[in-house]
Amino acid sequence: MAADKKILIADDEADILEILQFNLAKEGYKVETAMNGAEALEKAEKFLPDLIILDIMMPYYNGLEVCNILRSKSTFQQTIIILLTAISNDQTQIQGLETGADDYISKPVAPKVLVSKVNSLFRRMQKDAKDVISAGTIEIDREKYEVKHNGEIITLARKEFELLALLASRPGKVFLRNEILNQIWGTDVIVGDRTIDVHIRKIRQKLNMDSITTVKGVGYKFEA
Amino acid sequence: MAADKKILIADDEADILEILQFNLAKEGYKVETAMNGAEALEKAEKFLPDLIILDIMMPYYNGLEVCNILRSKSTFQQTIIILLTAISNDQTQIQGLETGADDYISKPVAPKVLVSKVNSLFRRMQKDAKDVISAGTIEIDREKYEVKHNGEIITLARKEFELLALLASRPGKVFLRNEILNQIWGTDVIVGDRTIDVHIRKIRQKLNMDSITTVKGVGYKFEA
DNA sequence: CTGGTGCTTAACAATTTGATAATATATAAC
DNA sequence: GTTATATATTATCAAATTGTTAAGCACCAG
Numbered sequence: 001m002a003a004d005k006k007i008l009i010a011d012d013e014a015d016i017l018e019i020l021q022f023n024l025a026k027e028g029y030k031v032e033t034a035m036n037g038a039e040a041l042e043k044a045e046k047f048l049p050d051l052i053i054l055d056i057m058m059p060y061y062n063g064l065e066v067c068n069i070l071r072s073k074s075t076f077q078q079t080i081i082i083l084l085t086a087i088s089n090d091q092t093q094i095q096g097l098e099t100g101a102d103d104y105i106s107k108p109v110a111p112k113v114l115v116s117k118v119n120s121l122f123r124r125m126q127k128d129a130k131d132v133i134s135a136g137t138i139e140i141d142r143e144k145y146e147v148k149h150n151g152e153i154i155t156l157a158r159k160e161f162e163l164l165a166l167l168a169s170r171p172g173k174v175f176l177r178n179e180i181l182n183q184i185w186g187t188d189v190i191v192g193d194r195t196i197d198v199h200i201r202k203i204r205q206k207l208n209m210d211s212i213t214t215v216k217g218v219g220y221k222f223e224a
Numbered sequence: 225m226a227a228d229k230k231i232l233i234a235d236d237e238a239d240i241l242e243i244l245q246f247n248l249a250k251e252g253y254k255v256e257t258a259m260n261g262a263e264a265l266e267k268a269e270k271f272l273p274d275l276i277i278l279d280i281m282m283p284y285y286n287g288l289e290v291c292n293i294l295r296s297k298s299t300f301q302q303t304i305i306i307l308l309t310a311i312s313n314d315q316t317q318i319q320g321l322e323t324g325a326d327d328y329i330s331k332p333v334a335p336k337v338l339v340s341k342v343n344s345l346f347r348r349m350q351k352d353a354k355d356v357i358s359a360g361t362i363e364i365d366r367e368k369y370e371v372k373h374n375g376e377i378i379t380l381a382r383k384e385f386e387l388l389a390l391l392a393s394r395p396g397k398v399f400l401r402n403e404i405l406n407q408i409w410g411t412d413v414i415v416g417d418r419t420i421d422v423h424i425r426k427i428r429q430k431l432n433m434d435s436i437t438t439v440k441g442v443g444y445k446f447e448a
Numbered sequence: 449c450t451g452g453t454g455c456t457t458a459a460c461a462a463t464t465t466g467a468t469a470a471t472a473t474a475t476a477a478c
Numbered sequence: 479g480t481t482a483t484a485t486a487t488t489a490t491c492a493a494a495t496t497g498t499t500a501a502g503c504a505c506c507a508g
Binding site (some may be wrong): 062193194197198200201214217 | 483484485486487488
Binding site (some may be wrong): 019073074075102118124141143144145146157 | 341357358396442445448
């Protein structure tokens with residue numbers, strides 16, 4: 001379940017660090033630790049965690065500062081950040097949320113609470129995350145206009161991209177030629193019969209795999 | 225969590241309105257509703273929502289029109305706008321972005337999807353307001369109007385700066401040409417086709433690196 | 449008034465894309 | 479197995495898109 005997600009914990013109290021580390025590691029997460037703000041920043045850069053837990057009260061950059069610095073870097077825009085606060089003071093909590101933290105937990109921390117919060121944050125972020133279609137070894141990101149095959153970026157021209165995105169939007173479904181024409185070329189543009197074939201061919205060529213199946217007399221479908 | 229953010233929903237179907245309203249209110253948002261375009265405009269002025277959800281197909285000004293009108297007023301420049309579209313047609317989606325919408329959701333809408341999209345948009349917008357963006361070796365300071373590349377200060381003219389800041393606000397995302405025009409030149413100014421290219425060229429020249437990628441037929445994107 | 453800067457445009461070059469035609473191959477029907 | 483039909487493949491060309499350069503205008507500081 002935890003699928004080797006990486007977590008960085010920063011707290012200046014060694015015993016708390018240990019308890020949290022133990023409990024999260026038990027869940028299957030890969031955990032690194034830091035004892036102050038500066039170290040947290042350093043390790044974050046190297047370790048590239050998916051989630052970071054920051055104690056607010058730490059030497060050399062406190063938790064809020066670290067959070068701020070991280071959030072200003074594009075690398076950490078998507079990283080989940082949880083703040084640990086000793087005081088359940090409203091001010092601090094609000095400040096934390098303004099800083100861009102995703103959640104906060106007030107000390108003392110019950111390990112069970114932390115673990116379940118971490119799990120649920122991962123679940124939530126996954127849903128929220130992004131507008132990408134992923135099917136098998138292929139990932140299609142509409143926003144970035146980018147297709148990845150086994151992690152490798154493949155450059156598709158506009159029509160090719162749209163065609164693939166359309167087919168992949170519903171894996172398994174057979175798209176009639178007319179359906180494809182309407183969706184991608186619109187109803188007022190008229191193109192010859194072979195045009196679709198040619199684009200399909202180019203996609204197959206570039207993806208270098210047979211993920212697009214021809215259903216003769218009907219249309220095409222995408223499958224992982 | 226939702227910190228009394230205000231949301232306005234406009235749709236002519238009463239039941240959809242009710243479902244969405246219920247789900248968003250449950251999350252802690254303050255929700256108002258409108259059943260047509262004219263009413264949406266009216267309520268927007270009074271209620272001053274932080275986020276507006278517009279069905280595209282509505283009587284008395286459709287969603288696209290309402291979006292256009294709102295965006296032309298300075299009051300609503302910062303307001304988040306989501307379009308609801310019945311058709312998953314690319315054309316409509318692209319038109320929506322060109323009109324200045326921040327996102328679109330295709331019907332039928334799963335309440336959970338909407339809620340998480342709303343949450344993530346609020347989070348994203350919060351980040352975008354950041355004064356300092358840093359991506360890779362580049363640092364952009366909105367307040368000082370200053371760009372640093374490897375610590376070295378690079379002087380960009382205003383339009384150049386704004387263009388770079390826009391692209392860098394979401395590394396990886398492809399900005400359509402019209403999206404760029406709306407964001408930087410506004411909806412009422414009309415400039416020639418090559419203007420964007422020329423500015424892009426100057427930025428590339430001054431930064432002396434290929435961090436801005438052309439996606440032919442679509443737009444430009446910034447990458448670290 | 450003058451020189452400099454920023455913004456836009458026009459004109460042209462360079463590039464990429466998408467569509468088509470022509471031909472080959474595959475598939476289903478008979 | 480042959481024929482008719484649908485799709486695959488390939489090369490080619492026109493159209494669309496972007497890159498580049500230089501020039502013109504507006505504006506501001508000195």
